[in-house]
Amino acid sequence: MSGQDHAVHLPDVAGVLAVCAHPDDESFGLGAILHAFGERGAKSAVLCFTHGEASTLHDVAGDLGAVRGAELTAAGTHLGVQHVDVLDYPDGTLAAERVEGLAAHVVGAARDVGADALLVFDHGGVTGHPDHQAATDAAIAAADELDLLVLAWAIPTAIADALNAEFGTAFVGRDPDACDIVLDVDRSAQLAAIRCHASQSSTNAVLRRRLELQRNTECLRVLRPRSAHGWST
Ligand SMILES: [Zn+2]
Numbered sequence: 001m002s003g004q005d006h007a008v009h010l011p012d013v014a015g016v017l018a019v020c021a022h023p024d025d026e027s028f029g030l031g032a033i034l035h036a037f038g039e040r041g042a043k044s045a046v047l048c049f050t051h052g053e054a055s056t057l058h059d060v061a062g063d064l065g066a067v068r069g070a071e072l073t074a075a076g077t078h079l080g081v082q083h084v085d086v087l088d089y090p091d092g093t094l095a096a097e098r099v100e101g102l103a104a105h106v107v108g109a110a111r112d113v114g115a116d117a118l119l120v121f122d123h124g125g126v127t128g129h130p131d132h133q134a135a136t137d138a139a140i141a142a143a144d145e146l147d148l149l150v151l152a153w154a155i156p157t158a159i160a161d162a163l164n165a166e167f168g169t170a171f172v173g174r175d176p177d178a179c180d181i182v183l184d185v186d187r188s189a190q191l192a193a194i195r196c197h198a199s200q201s202s203t204n205a206v207l208r209r210r211l212e213l214q215r216n217t218e219c220l221r222v223l224r225p226r227s228a229h230g231w232s233t
Contacts, residue, residue: 007181010036010220013149015043017115019106019139021094021131022052023072023086024197028207029126030119030153031079031190033218036183037119038080045083045113046076047106049135052200054091060199065091067199075193083113094134102138107145118143122154122221124172136223143224150224154179159213167206179219187216
């Protein structure tokens with residue numbers, strides 16, 4: 001599907017599982033999309049592999065892993081998420097894990113919540129973090145086993161380039177023609193969820209700038225269709 005004939009709505013799914021590396025990925029990255037799925041009547045859940053304890057941002061006192069896990073649970077209520085599962089993999093080490101081991105958690109969580117779709121970060125990890133790529137790889141392996149749709153959140157190349165120029169970040173963008181779905185979103189629930197991640201968001205100029213550049217548009221890619229039902233919008 002080219003950018004000329006991209007879809008403008010999310011597909012109808014019964015349940016979507018967001019597969020993330022760190023608490024805040026579900027809000028900073030996927031928040032508006034997760035909320036939009038809920039608005040379409042889909043159940044949603046989050047599987048997060050780490051507690052995010054290695055973050056360089058630490059705007060709230062206390063053990064960062066415990067703080068961030070609690071922040072994720074609070075954020076989920078704003079996004080309409082029914083279930084949050086935070087695993088204990090060390091932050092920053094997912095790329096060294098066997099993909100089969102990570103995928104087994106995704107298979108279990110997807111079955112538990114009745115998900116027929118997975119929502120992940122785009123190949124390249126969007127921010128360039130290797131943990132993000134490992135989470136995406138695990139999701140695709142699980143989807144192959146269960147025959148699930150895998151949708152990836154992506155940002156346009158122009159926005160990635162602008163952020164990298166302004167902040168020296170390593171965002172990996174995607175040509176807009178590679179977007180299968182271009183979605184108009186309401187960010188109010190996402191912004192409320194972001195505020196729950198106080199340890200990561202109060203001084204996060206990169207996040208603020210990215211949302212400003214993205215406006216109310218999200219780009220999604222189909223990384224894996226469901227073979228049993230095809231891909232349709
Ligand atoms: Zn992350």
